[in-house]
Amino acid sequence: MSEIALELRRLTVDIPTDAGMLHAVRGVSLTARRGETLCVVGESGCGKSLTTLAVMGLLPEGAKRGAERMELAGENLLKASPSRLRALRGDRMAMIFQDPMTCLNPSLTIGDQMTETFLHHGKGRRRAALDRAVALLERVGIAGAAGRIGQYPHQLSGGLRQRVVIAMALMCEPDVLLADEPTTALDATVQLGILQLLAALQREMHMALVLVTHDLGIVARIADRVAVMYAGEVVEEGAVRAVFDTPRHPYTRGLMQCIPQPGITAPGTRLGTIPGLVPYLVGEVAGCAFRGRCPHAMPACALPVPVREDAAHAWRCLL
């Protein structure tokens, strides 16, 4: 078993609202190993993005984080000072987002932005930083990289910008790369190129890639392990083949039936649906959060739900 790069135990994120405390992330435990891709999958509002922001120490103001354990390559992040976190961000852990422009400063050149973290973390001098930036831009498939470092973000297409952001995140060879919906804003053919790139870089640099997405198709094709989140909890977790071939949680199964597949789903047939709405997470939330929408719900689902497991995966359901 390879080295653990990131470990979360019972992470919670609570957000105060006018109506009371919103329990957005409720006891999430995840383990990401070096050389492995962990996908966190779920729909809007399931807490997947907040989970990664909590790791980075970038939660919105007012949000309260709690955890039993949160370790980055053995270092306790719960005890890290703000200055230590700043030293780790961009160096040992890096993050990329859906919209590359959230990471890029429109008024600085690509080269200045790429070298900034490298120089900030004292990895070398400017010359070395520029050389690494050019090498990484070439690696992420940007032709004429030496010429590109003098350009500004607006001179690049969306797909190229996301490649720049990936290159920037890798300047210091992080242990963990967190990617939050990195291809959602991109066209399908461009998305595939970015995913191939992330998969290749993850192998080459032997880092842990934590990819957050709502797209089960991406998960199936890129993940080693997958965690399915619903209403702030991980409801199913395990090796990707186990979760996709024998999904055990009714939510995971429901999601899979919602996806149209050319050549497999007959045109005109009705797709599966998950009736009902996501539960309200303000105040006390007890039992299985999915029971209001679950076709198999029974009275016992209102009680705390045990985690069940087989050899390759675990799920939070009585069934």
Added chain:
Amino acid sequence: MAVPAVSAPLLELRDVARTYRVGAGLFAKKRVLTAVAGVSLQVGRGEVLGLVGESGCGKSTLARIILGLEAPSAGEVFLDGRPIGSIGRLERGRLVQPIFQDPYSSLNPRRQIASIVGLPLDVHGIGTAGERRDAVAEMLALVGLAPHHATSFPAQLSGRQRQRVAIARALVLRPALVVCDEPTSALDVSVQSQILNLLMDLRERLGLAYLFISHNLAVVHMLAARAAAMYLGRVVEQGEAQRVLTAPRHPYTAALLASVLTPDASLGLPQMRLGTVFPNPLALPTGCSFHPRCPLALERCSVERPPLRQVDGDGLVACHLAQ
């Protein structure tokens, strides 16, 4: 709705083009951007035509032209056999209505749902106040919203409910054609499946025709009887949907199909040898516009533009290599 004497297609585009003059800089000469270049398509009554393509291929410009929001620079658009320019704004609204991608920005946040859905009836002066109220209530029920939603505001609804409101508003005038421009792209998968099912149900119940525009081939294949793929303003492949979307013959349509990631964990990421160099729409490549990215391109492809030609029965492909 009156059936026209001649059985003209509901929608017909003949060599439609749309160009824009754009400034390249403060003092630079204006240049011409070609968003749509000579597109011919037809949609029959009750038929679903799927239109696939990626950002910048001109599919949304085409939607705006069909909705009459924009005039073509060249070519002709016929709705119900009549030139679109000869149809007044109100009458056009009864023939064709849009459903857009973003249910957050397409609904007026200051109006109640009943008022949003009923607005087209008010504008057209259809029925008495009581009849309009009934028509709105019927429409809300048809799209699966509860009666109490009538007095809600958009901010009080979820994304799926808002998209249902947008659909109700589009259908309240009982148009013959609905232009759906990426109607599920902003939605979660479990919501997308509900909206797709609803669109299929409504089509069967109301005999609607859809022009269904999406970058997602998997979504289009659920609804469309015929499909067309667009690349840089041109239709590159067109024909029976099952064939175009599951056994495409144009390398671009094939690349789109290859980039659909089905949730099959026994497969890895597909290999696609597609160049990432995007052509500048202000300076389109010579020959076939797809040739700089095409894995199969021959020398001929950079010189001679392949015409959209018939390859079998109803199928049209614009590729020198298609048999």
